[in-house]
Amino acid sequence: MERILSIEIEHFKNHYAGHLAAALLLSLLAPVIMGMEALNQYQAGQILDVYFSLLGIVLLTPLFMPEQNKDIRDLLASREYPLRNIQLLRLLQAVVILAVLNLLVLFQMKLGECTFPFGTYFWCAMANCLFLGGLGIFTYGITDHLVIAYMIPVFYYICCYGAGQKYLGKFYLFSLMTGDLENKIWLGTAGILLTAAGIVIRNRKK
Amino acid sequence: MDTKIMIKNLSKNYGKKQALKNVDLTIRQGMFGLLGPNGAGKTTLMKIIATLLQKTEGDVRVCGIDINNDREIRRIIGYLPQDFSMYGNMSVYEAMDYLGVLSGLSRQQRKDRIPSLLEQVNLTDDVKTKVRAMSGGMRRRLGIAQALIHDPKVLIVDEPTAGLDPEERVRFRNLLSETAKDRVVILSTHIVGDVEATCEDIAVLNRGCVLFQGTVTELLEEASGRIYSAQVSRMELESIRNNYTVTSIMMQGNHAYVRLISDEKPFADAQICDANVEDAYMYLMQEERRGK
Amino acid sequence: MFFKLFAKECGQMLKSLIYYLFLAAVVFFYVSQVGSFTTYSEPLKGQEESYGIKASSDKQQIMGATLALLAGEYEANSYTAYPVGFYKNVVLTKEKQEKIHQILMDCTGLEEGYTDAIRESSEEAPQTEDSSYIQIAGINPPLLPPAEDLSYDRFLRYMTKADKIIGGGSSYASDNVKNNAKTYATYEDAKKVYDASLYTDRISRGKARLFCDYMGIVLGLLPVFLAVTRTLRDKRSMAQEVIYARRASSVTIIAARYFSAMFLTIMPLFLLSLTPMLQCIYYGHQLGVSVDVLAFGKYILGWLLPETAFVLACGFFLSESVGGPAAILVQVVLWMVSISTGGTKLVGTVGWNLIPRFNNDQATDVWLSVFGQMVRNRLLYAGLALLFMAGTVFIYHMKRKGVLGGRGKNFIHRNRTL
Numbered sequence: 001m002e003r004i005l006s007i008e009i010e011h012f013k014n015h016y017a018g019h020l021a022a023a024l025l026l027s028l029l030a031p032v033i034m035g036m037e038a039l040n041q042y043q044a045g046q047i048l049d050v051y052f053s054l055l056g057i058v059l060l061t062p063l064f065m066p067e068q069n070k071d072i073r074d075l076l077a078s079r080e081y082p083l084r085n086i087q088l089l090r091l092l093q094a095v096v097i098l099a100v101l102n103l104l105v106l107f108q109m110k111l112g113e114c115t116f117p118f119g120t121y122f123w124c125a126m127a128n129c130l131f132l133g134g135l136g137i138f139t140y141g142i143t144d145h146l147v148i149a150y151m152i153p154v155f156y157y158i159c160c161y162g163a164g165q166k167y168l169g170k171f172y173l174f175s176l177m178t179g180d181l182e183n184k185i186w187l188g189t190a191g192i193l194l195t196a197a198g199i200v201i202r203n204r205k206k
Numbered sequence: 207m208d209t210k211i212m213i214k215n216l217s218k219n220y221g222k223k224q225a226l227k228n229v230d231l232t233i234r235q236g237m238f239g240l241l242g243p244n245g246a247g248k249t250t251l252m253k254i255i256a257t258l259l260q261k262t263e264g265d266v267r268v269c270g271i272d273i274n275n276d277r278e279i280r281r282i283i284g285y286l287p288q289d290f291s292m293y294g295n296m297s298v299y300e301a302m303d304y305l306g307v308l309s310g311l312s313r314q315q316r317k318d319r320i321p322s323l324l325e326q327v328n329l330t331d332d333v334k335t336k337v338r339a340m341s342g343g344m345r346r347r348l349g350i351a352q353a354l355i356h357d358p359k360v361l362i363v364d365e366p367t368a369g370l371d372p373e374e375r376v377r378f379r380n381l382l383s384e385t386a387k388d389r390v391v392i393l394s395t396h397i398v399g400d401v402e403a404t405c406e407d408i409a410v411l412n413r414g415c416v417l418f419q420g421t422v423t424e425l426l427e428e429a430s431g432r433i434y435s436a437q438v439s440r441m442e443l444e445s446i447r448n449n450y451t452v453t454s455i456m457m458q459g460n461h462a463y464v465r466l467i468s469d470e471k472p473f474a475d476a477q478i479c480d481a482n483v484e485d486a487y488m489y490l491m492q493e494e495r496r497g498k
Numbered sequence: 499m500f501f502k503l504f505a506k507e508c509g510q511m512l513k514s515l516i517y518y519l520f521l522a523a524v525v526f527f528y529v530s531q532v533g534s535f536t537t538y539s540e541p542l543k544g545q546e547e548s549y550g551i552k553a554s555s556d557k558q559q560i561m562g563a564t565l566a567l568l569a570g571e572y573e574a575n576s577y578t579a580y581p582v583g584f585y586k587n588v589v590l591t592k593e594k595q596e597k598i599h600q601i602l603m604d605c606t607g608l609e610e611g612y613t614d615a616i617r618e619s620s621e622e623a624p625q626t627e628d629s630s631y632i633q634i635a636g637i638n639p640p641l642l643p644p645a646e647d648l649s650y651d652r653f654l655r656y657m658t659k660a661d662k663i664i665g666g667g668s669s670y671a672s673d674n675v676k677n678n679a680k681t682y683a684t685y686e687d688a689k690k691v692y693d694a695s696l697y698t699d700r701i702s703r704g705k706a707r708l709f710c711d712y713m714g715i716v717l718g719l720l721p722v723f724l725a726v727t728r729t730l731r732d733k734r735s736m737a738q739e740v741i742y743a744r745r746a747s748s749v750t751i752i753a754a755r756y757f758s759a760m761f762l763t764i765m766p767l768f769l770l771s772l773t774p775m776l777q778c779i780y781y782g783h784q785l786g787v788s789v790d791v792l793a794f795g796k797y798i799l800g801w802l803l804p805e806t807a808f809v810l811a812c813g814f815f816l817s818e819s820v821g822g823p824a825a826i827l828v829q830v831v832l833w834m835v836s837i838s839t840g841g842t843k844l845v846g847t848v849g850w851n852l853i854p855r856f857n858n859d860q861a862t863d864v865w866l867s868v869f870g871q872m873v874r875n876r877l878l879y880a881g882l883a884l885l886f887m888a889g890t891v892f893i894y895h896m897k898r899k900g901v902l903g904g905r906g907k908n909f910i911h912r913n914r915t916l
Contacts, residue, residue: 147826280745307506
């Protein structure tokens with residue numbers, strides 16, 4: 001337990017502070033630029049779909065950043081404690097932070113007397129974040145290139161703005177705006193699979 | 207224009223930490239060795255000469271050009287950083303060509319110089335090898351070639367032999383000596399052997415101060431008459447170590463041959479002997495510690 | 499030295515994975531969005547389908563409809579606004595409500611009883627064959643008659659004030675006021691639009707605008723990845739110092755990187771525009787219209803080049819000074835704000851947007867009306883791009899001299915390795 005805690009704290013202090021600050025800033029800025037009062041179900045969904053999803057990219061994608069340097073990676077990989085577990089711990093940390101920020105945004109909207117199903121929307125927002133973040137982690141695993149890992153989910157997001165629905169079908173990100181919940185199950189599942197695949201690929205490559 | 211580097215009263219501070227203290231050095235044509243322990247300020251000094259760091263105080267002139275005139279200085283210096291690398295996806299030739307362009311060489315100059323330089327550093331067969339696939343020694347040799355591409359008057363190499371195997375180290379030293387025929391080569395190292403084998407002039411740096419500047423012979427003179435060797439038993443070793451600076455120990459069964467530094471004969475069966483560079487270096491370090 | 503280095507940088511980028519991903523994204527976006535060539539349909543006298551809807555040009559009607567809207571929102575103290583493109587329901591404080599009240603009084607001459615004063619529009623909707631009305635939102639809206647001495651200019655000033663009180667992005671912003679009253683287009687209207695597309699826009703200009711509208715969406719963001727990759731490449735390969743110590747000036751080094759990225763971003767657009775250009779020429783040939791052959795080129799250079807220049811410059815600057823992820827994040831936020839400004843209005847949203855929208859290959863008159871804005875807008879971004887590049891050169895130069903960013907030998911390792 002102590003070991004787990006120290007891994008988490010170390011990661012937090014050395015690598016994550018910037019990303020966390022950015023994510024927090026985005027969450028706190030939300031009511032300033034968007035208005036979170038008296039929204040109906042679809043308008044509230046828009047905020048989660050269009051705005052909050054981005055936090056998935058910010059918080060999840062840089063999963064492998066601490067060992068971007070090949071020497072550091074080899075050093076960590078040679079230790080008794082599996083690198084994969086360290087990565088999973090980091091992932092857990094990111095997801096928890098994401099969940100907290102998600103709750104923060106949802107509470108803000110509730111305080112603003114918006115009408116939407118709280119629990120459902122929580123999971124829907126997480127699904128979107130997991131999908132975009134998973135896409136990033138997967139790309140990172142394949143290419144070992146953080147910038148590309150950011151670019152792919154960002155481009156996916158742009159596509160949803162454009163022709164989107166027609167091409168992306170069940171994986172269309174902005175479905176809460178039209179009241180469609182089924183998509184989120186697909187997105188969430190795909191996100192988890194992509195994340196898992198990303199971690200496996202990353203650790204297999206030597 | 208004279209091929210000479212003059213350093214007067216040079217100081218460099220990082221915040222409150224003083225990395226160089228009033229350094230005075232004159233570096234002439236040929237190989238110049240900068241010797242000192244890790245953290246002595248060698249890299250800082252070299253980076254200041256290479257215009258990669260700003261001096262805090264003092265005066266530095268490279269071949270008569272003030273160090274603040276970085277465009278002119280960069281024209282006449284070649285620099286090999288300690289951990290030299292290039293874009294991994296470039297081949298040896300591409301890397302040379304790219305850096306050649308950055309040094310302002312024309313296409314013809316590059317065409318002429320690159321193959322001969324690569325031959326000099328023995329990389330002719332590897333022109334197509336990607337930088338990321340190169341071994342440490344190959345990379346270091348490429349580093350020398352790139353630093354020489356514009357035929358600089360001054361070549362600055364920072365710990366070039368660290369991490370090389372013994373054979374490569376010797377080859378590398380010879381390569382450097384060859385290039386030093388008509389230019390200043392400043393070589394920093396914490397390995398005494400590198401300096402002993404190649405440099406005429408040396409300076410010893412510790413904690414930002416110059417402890418010694420002169421020729422190798424002069425360095426040896428500093429310590430001459432103070433180096434003793436003796437055969438001692440294992441039991442005595444501990445107490446000798448506590449009382450003297452021991453420069454080498456060779457174990458042989460129950461006995462040990464030791465070399466140590468002492469102002470006068472330490473014990474009866476100790477024999478005075480000629481100092482080598484390592485002894486002299488250790489002597490300087492010891493004197494500095496004492497002075498403190 | 500610049501041109502040699504420029505060529506080398508281009509060669510490097512042409513060998514990098516991220517450039518091809520970028521190209522794939524641009525091509526995918528082109529194929530999925532711009533799509534196939536559609537011809538303009540010539541309106542016929544007495545055709546069965548309607549000639550479409552247009553914003554009313556009747557000033558009395560605009561004023562009436564806008565005031566009715568304002569009165570309704572005032573009485574409910576619930577204003578709809580899209581300050582950054584997202585819906586925002588604005589509730590005003592007592593003082594602000596009083597200010598709106600004052601505006602209403604000045605504009606209508608009435609102190610209260612606005613609801614009773616609102617009357618249905620007098621104009622009748624055209625009847626279809628089975629004599630039912632076609633109902634479309636905003637068409638022939640209810641009106642609140644303005645005071646008799648209220649000029650249109652003064653009305654606009656009042657509305658701008660109201661928009662400011664509400665916080666911007668409301669139906670009273672000067673750009674939006676015209677859209678509060680809509681009416682059916684007549685044959686003459688439709689014919690005018692059609693003719694303008696053929697003879698003023700010479701077909702290709704309208705198509706080029708649509709092309710730039712779509713491609714502007716991707717180019718408002720994706721080039722930042724090229725900039726960040728290029729900047730971080732030095733750090734990643736630990737090649738910084740070797741390059742720092744060279745003779746080339748900081749301006750040359752940074753400019754070669756910047757312009758090669760710009761060149762390789764813009765070139766594919768010229769290639770992509772060849773197909774629609776040829777289609778325009780063919781279509782023009784059929785109709786006997788002389789097509790502006792250079793339209794796509796001009797629009798790409800005037801519209802997309804400044805945008806790309808800005809995005810790249812911002813990317814180079816931020817990744818050199820703060821770090822790669824920060825540059826990407828800032829650009830994503832800029833993109834999102836810009837893309838959602840104007841809400842659902844996709845034609846003629848210019849202002850100071852990084853990504854101006856003109857999602858229509860006709861509407862020539864709207865284009866001409868926003869053209870001045872467009873020119874100012876693009877000049878602004880071109881200027882900002884220059885400024886950011888100057889900043890990048892400065893920071894690079896300072897890092898190179900060791901004034902910024904690091905100390906001693908561990909300087910590379912102390913910075914983030916990314």
